[in-house]
Amino acid sequence: MKKTLLTSALSFALVTGLTACGGEEESNGENGSASEGEDTEEAAENGEESGGEATSEDATYTIEAGIGLNNKHPQYKGLLEFKEIVEEETDGDVFVETYHSSQLGDDREMMESLQLNTQEVTIPSTAPIANFVEEFTVFDFPFLFPNEQVADQVLDGEIGDRLLGKLEEEEMVGLAYWENGFRDVTNSQHPVETAEDFEGLTLRTMENDLHLDAFSELGANPTPMAFGELFTAMQQGTVDGQENPLATIYLESFYEVQDYYSDTHHVYSPFVFLMSKQFYDGLPDEYQTIVEDAAVEAGEFQREQNRKANEEHLSNLEEEGMEITEVSDEARAEMKEIVQPVIDDYAEEIGADFVDEVYQAVEDAQENVEEEE
Ligand code: TK8
Numbered sequence: 001m002k003k004t005l006l007t008s009a010l011s012f013a014l015v016t017g018l019t020a021c022g023g024e025e026e027s028n029g030e031n032g033s034a035s036e037g038e039d040t041e042e043a044a045e046n047g048e049e050s051g052g053e054a055t056s057e058d059a060t061y062t063i064e065a066g067i068g069l070n071n072k073h074p075q076y077k078g079l080l081e082f083k084e085i086v087e088e089e090t091d092g093d094v095f096v097e098t099y100h101s102s103q104l105g106d107d108r109e110m111m112e113s114l115q116l117n118t119q120e121v122t123i124p125s126t127a128p129i130a131n132f133v134e135e136f137t138v139f140d141f142p143f144l145f146p147n148e149q150v151a152d153q154v155l156d157g158e159i160g161d162r163l164l165g166k167l168e169e170e171e172m173v174g175l176a177y178w179e180n181g182f183r184d185v186t187n188s189q190h191p192v193e194t195a196e197d198f199e200g201l202t203l204r205t206m207e208n209d210l211h212l213d214a215f216s217e218l219g220a221n222p223t224p225m226a227f228g229e230l231f232t233a234m235q236q237g238t239v240d241g242q243e244n245p246l247a248t249i250y251l252e253s254f255y256e257v258q259d260y261y262s263d264t265h266h267v268y269s270p271f272v273f274l275m276s277k278q279f280y281d282g283l284p285d286e287y288q289t290i291v292e293d294a295a296v297e298a299g300e301f302q303r304e305q306n307r308k309a310n311e312e313h314l315s316n317l318e319e320e321g322m323e324i325t326e327v328s329d330e331a332r333a334e335m336k337e338i339v340q341p342v343i344d345d346y347a348e349e350i351g352a353d354f355v356d357e358v359y360q361a362v363e364d365a366q367e368n369v370e371e372e373e
Contacts, residue, residue: 054092061094061283063275063291065121066104066113068227072251074309075123075271076100078178078302082273085294094287096121102228108207115171117278125180125269127208132170135163135350136272137210138358141343143336145268146366148179148307153365155270159358164272173280175295179303180245180269181310186258187241188234191325193262195219195335204230204242210346211267214339234258245269247306250313255320262325266335273299 056062063086069075076098083096104110104119107128113119130137138144145151154160155177164174185192187201199219205211207224215222223239233239234257241258248254249261273295280288318324347355 054087054095056095056097058092059095061090061279061287063094063096063120063279064099064104065096065123066099066102066110066119067123068102068107068110069100069248070252071100073100073247074302074305075178075180077305078298079123081301082294082298085297086291089290089294090287094283094291102226106226106228108226111172111274114274114276117171117276120276120279121274123178123271123273125206125271127206127211127269129167129272129274130208130210132172133163133166135166135354137208137346137350138355139270140208140210140267141346141355142214142266142339143332144358144362146362147369148181148268148303149369150362150365151179151268151270152177152303153368154358154361157361157365159361167272167274168277171277173275173277174272175275175292176273176299178271178273178299179306180271181247181306182263182265183243183245183267183269184249185241185243185262185264185266186249186254186260186322188237188257188259189240191260191262191323192264193325193327194331195338202238202240204233204239210342213342213345217339217342218335231257243267245306246310246313246317250316255317255322259321259323260325261317261322262327264327264332264335266332 065079065082067073067075067079079096079098079100083098086094086096104122105113107122107124108131110119110122111124111128111132114122126136126139130140139155145154160177167174185203187203189201190197192198192201195218198215200221202221202223203215204225205215205222207226212222212224223233225233225239230239230242231252231254234242234254241260242254243264243266244252244254249258275291275295280291283291314324
């Protein structure tokens with residue numbers, strides 16, 4: 001909580017102070033602006049706000065877009081790509097203000113802001129979304145997706161579309177799936193090589209009952225917590241560890257407070273690009289198409305950025321002194337067997353027939369991917 005409050009206080013001071021002297025480019029939170037001549041995609045790749053021509057004063061519509069991760073993460077680079085496309089395609093008539101590092105709140109709070117139309121865009125993981133539309137739980141079933149290619153096909157196919165459609169009942173519009181990635185475990189106590197090593201570890205989990213129950217089944221002590229509070233909790237020893245994809249572990253500097261990394265790959269986490277339904281419905285049809293296409297195009301860019309850096313993140317973690325443990329397929333199979341009763345319970349809860357369809361879609365996608373190889 002202290003880190004979040006500090007971040008919010010800092011960004012509030014930055015926005016208030018700079019806006020008072022008309023620094024409109026700083027009104028997007030803590031974005032640096034691209035150096036002269038740096039093109040926008042290059043700026044996006046560097047996680048920097050480009051020195052774009054558009055300003056909120058010229059725009060009819062302003063999108064406040066907030067995420068929990070910092071501006072080094074591919075999720076923020078993707079958001080800058082979205083900003084660039086939308087402002088270009090609408091000649092600045094739609095302006096996008098970007099905020100990172102939980103400046104606008106945590107995932108749940110930002111989704112509630114979308115429901116109230118006090119914020120227009122956020123891009124959370126599916127796990128917290130499951131608290132609004134329970135069928136999204138299925139994407140957090142441990143070991144559901146064998147690889148990114150299968151995940152892309154299922155998420156971008158009929159099953160993914162069907163779930164996005166359910167968000168409208170919650171006053172949100174789902175425009176695209178982006179990539180958080182395969183989640184791995186870090187902790188400060190000892191290497192995690194097999195299921196037994198979870199015994200007694202206090203692990204922060206996302207605010208999602210399936211994650212809580214699965215890690216309890218593995219013998220850990222799961223603690224649900226908003227992402228913005230996680231670093232401080234690890235720093236103070238409130239939790240021994242956490243689980244997130246490599247990009248987050250490295251780019252959020254978890255190596256400063258964690259000693260052991262294990263590539264459990266226990267869940268593939270999608271992000272969902274969410275927009276306030278009230279705001280979306282108020283856009284002219286032409287602009288609705290532009291934001292839809294921009295979310296998909298920026299998502300393809302973000303997935304590619306996320307994947308291409310994973311090997312580098314892993315070697316960086318080792319260089320920063322983390323002990324790297326490779327988890328065997330046998331150990332993963334044992335973990336899956338242990339949590340299977342939890343998966344079965346949630347399958348019943350969200351609809352066994354629907355879950356069967358998802359597993360069938362995974363199987364079909366796997367065959368497609370193998371044929372394409
Ligand atoms: C960032 C979170 C993060 C997620 C988590 O806002 O909470 O651990 O993996 O990416 O959404």
